Amino acid sequence: MRGDVTWRALALEAWRRSMRCALLRLERMELARRRDQGARLTAEFARLSDAALLDRFRSRRAPIFLPGFASAPRVTLARFPRETEKLIATARKIADEHRWPLLGFGDVQFGHQVDWLRCPVSGTGWPLAFHADLKIVRGDGSDIRVLWELNRLGHLLTLAQAWSIAQDERWSEECWRQIESWRAQNPIGYGPNWTCAMEVALRAVNLLAIFELLRRSSNMTAERLKMMLALFDEHGAHIRRNLEFSYLVTSNHYLSNIVGLLWLGVMLPELRAAREWRAFALRELRSEMDKQILDDGADDESSTGYHRFVLEMLLYTFMLCRANRIEIGERYWEKLRAMLAYVRAYLRPDGRAPLIGDTDGGRFLPFAEREADDHAYLLAVGAALFDASEFKLSNDVPPELLWTGGEEALDRFLALPTSAQLTSVAFPRAGVYIQRADDAYLLFNATSTGLHGRGSHAHNDALGIELSACGRPFLRDPGTFVYSADLHARHLFRSTAFHSTVEIDGEEQNRTCERAPFVIGDDARPRIIRWETGPDRDLVIAEHYGYHRLSSSVTHRRAVLFDKRSRFWLIEDALLGEGHHRAKFIFHFDSGLVVESLDAGLVEACDHRAGAALLVAALGSNGALTIEDRWTSRHYGERRASQAAVWSVDSALPLVVSWALVPVCAERERGTAQGLIARLRADRFSVLMSER
Structure with missing residues (x-):
């Protein structure tokens, strides 16, 4: 009975949980039937040969992932050589040494074959049990948050970015091999990497970005395309079955679920379920913004760390919708702008964020490595998106601006004056x-x-x-x-x-x-x-x-x-x-x-x-x-x-x-x-x- 809970909400929640138990029993039976079934394509695309389907994905111009994906590789290489050099160096470590940074633990060595079920810091492993049977907090020194960070596959986005700039096919091949390894070790619905629908959604969006960058690589074969489509279909279906909704409260977890479904629905119209995912997610996105984003722009979890995470998620999602001419509503754009204004206000004079409440370093599409108190890069993206000088702190261009908005956003940002000095402010x-x-x-x-x-x-x-x-x-x-x-x-x-x-x-x-x-x-x-x-x-x-x-x-x-x-x-x-x-x-x-x-x-x-x-x-x-x-x-x-x-x-x-x-x-x-x-x-x- 913690918090402001009504008896009606309690009754609805009791009903939801009883239905959830029944649905989990059905899911166990369905997973046994669905294993290795392949993607459920619409009739139009199911008729295509493997070669024709591959050709479609190599050449398609719509839907648009993010505007920056078309020009970022060229612009980064030409105008930001130092940042490019750093990205390439990280990619080499990932591909050649299987070593990359993980949260605040620094560079972690993952060995010749990545074990996707073992925490790389504590060394504790997790069984391939049905996802709902696994206990997350075990009290044995393990930390599921660290394992989940590895399995979000953000490091493969780094590798795919580097490939798009340098076109070194060894890097694209490393991406494909790690994805194949991941799928072999993580059958849908079993193991720790399916226990939380938020993690499934964040991984799905990272995979979409990796796929968008690598779909023209010579190492993407018809078999790998079929694997990716099946993987996307599995991720979307799993999120839809295991939504982290509650009549008592919804949080960044449920918001992540619906955002993941929206990205899958927009970017993969070839899937049979895509239209329903998109329609459901758009409706719920508006509803959750009304519930979770306060009138003065703050995320309602009393945490600046989770405010950054939710803002990043919504900022890039709104950009996806605008690029694909999907209407969200002016009121929600204003809420997004208020979220940026809140960040601008709470940043200290040194440009870093106070870490009120929990901060687990969570990211949505991690285009660059960031510490948990680094929030200023989102203001640069917001400044270009809204053509708003109040969000421009300096002329420094973060990689996120290039990868999301592209060359046009870069020029728009550089033309803006920097913001004036801030005054005292209240967020009641x-x-x-x-x-x-x-x-x-x-x-x-x-x-x-x-x-x-x-x-x-x-x-x-x-x-x-x-x-x-x-x-x-x-x-x-x-x-x-x-x-x-x-x-x-x-x-x-x-x-x-x-x-x-x-x-x-x-x-x-x-x-x-x-x-x-x-x-x-x-x-x-x-x-x-x-x-x-x-x-x-x-x-x-x-x-x-x-x-x-x-x-x-x-x-x-x-x-x-x-x-x-x-x-x-x-x-x-x-x-x-x-x-x-x-x-x-x-x-x-x-x-x-x-x-x-x-x-x-x-x-x-x-x-x-x-x-x-x-x-x-x-x-x-x-x-x-x-x-x-x-x-x-x-x-x-x-x-x-x-x-x-x-x-x-x-x-x-x-x-x-x-x-x-x-x-x-x-x-x-x-x-x-x-x-x-x-x-x-x-x-x-x-x-x-x-x-x-």
Whole structure:
């Protein structure tokens, strides 16, 4: 009953699940009959000889995959030699050494024959059992997310891109051999690579891109064409049978399902089921955008990482539809534009994204390798698509722009002026409030659990902050690290203790369980009390109710005042309630900083290489200070040591404590910063009291 669930939705969901059980029994029987059946073609194409069918696919000009596929190979080679050289070098590693990058684990060696059923990091294997019988979270150190990333076949898209530029048939042959190997090891409906329809859909779209690039290669034979058509038909049929729909909530999984069906339906009209897939997917795409994309442009999962994934998926899908003259509706184009505006707003001054909530590095059509906090490339694609200069950060051209939009989009992008400097902005539906002035940036997080309280990718970060100044982040969200490979680490990275907020009595803001890595309660429900922004200052005040379930309930109210003239932040935390409680006030620093306690009430986090620092000063007697070890992850599977400053207070409530956060961009500013802190301590100014 987590979240906003009606009795009607529960009844419908119970009915759906009972029907699902019956359909799975039918699927078991059908798979035994359908194995190696071949593609189900329309009558027109089923009559063609193998040679005629091959000729059709080699020469067809419609449907159009993406406009950039026609010109990107030529443009990349002629105008971007450095990027081409990097792509070719990666392709050589894939083909000659069977080695390529995987998420945040760096280059991974896969051996002479890729084992598609074995996790390349943990080494654990998976059985070829019926897909619905497999347990995903096993607690044995395995991580299905890593195995799925391998089986999305994104590395073969890289190889196919390189072939389209250099025309080295050894690379096209390597692609075909790996696809044949994959199909031999993964009979439809059996094994871990069929357990999740989202993974099937993402793999199908990558295969469509690979097929589009390689369909004119000399190594594509009539037999390989028949194999690919059968593979596409199997993928589409499996998605349609195993849609990740629920009457309780739908998420990026179901959206991926319908997008995969749409791409298959548009790009393969030769398949008998294509028309139904396309019609169904177009209808559901609009419906899901209405449900999952908030009015202010944010994806409703309280995660910037999943916002990137969903935006990438929708951005390229809209481009596919436009290229093939498929109407979606102006309202949905406006929603897409709002999603881009949200990215533009939340990017830090260094061009990277704050990693609110879960971030697993997921991509849709990975045309280039990207870390999880790299979101800016989508703005370049959006700038060209909408002819919108507000999305252009610089003249740097990401490969995604070329492969999706082609030479025309490139010229349109380069003709645009770069966007003006950003100002402070609020996204009330998302629960994100951003304070800015020049290179000073603070993100205030009042996000909910997401998906009407039934989200699975939120963290315990209510009223948390990210802070950046002097060209680098100082306070930052820890990221995600891993999912099921290390359940304890998963629990820590989404815990209250790993975020720059307040922990009370050792409890989580929202209830979580280490053994349930994708379940989070809906206790906090943050509420904004006040938001104002002006030329001299910004102010946000909010509270959450995650600690109301304690024996004597506590409300955490936080105010963040940004003084733009003097370049400092004043934070005030009020713990409202009764009884005696132990509170921890946490400031989670970025990795690469030297964090020192200068005295019991002052902490310095210093980047000695850049000569910049952040001073965090308690403006009163705020308890005992400790510097504690933490971790920060910027990409799935990768983590770096970091630290947090923690003030611990045992006190009766109500309690009000305050802090000054002062960036120091050069050594000569240190005296001014310390003088400012001294004045603030003497003034005993109270943000919350002054606002009453």
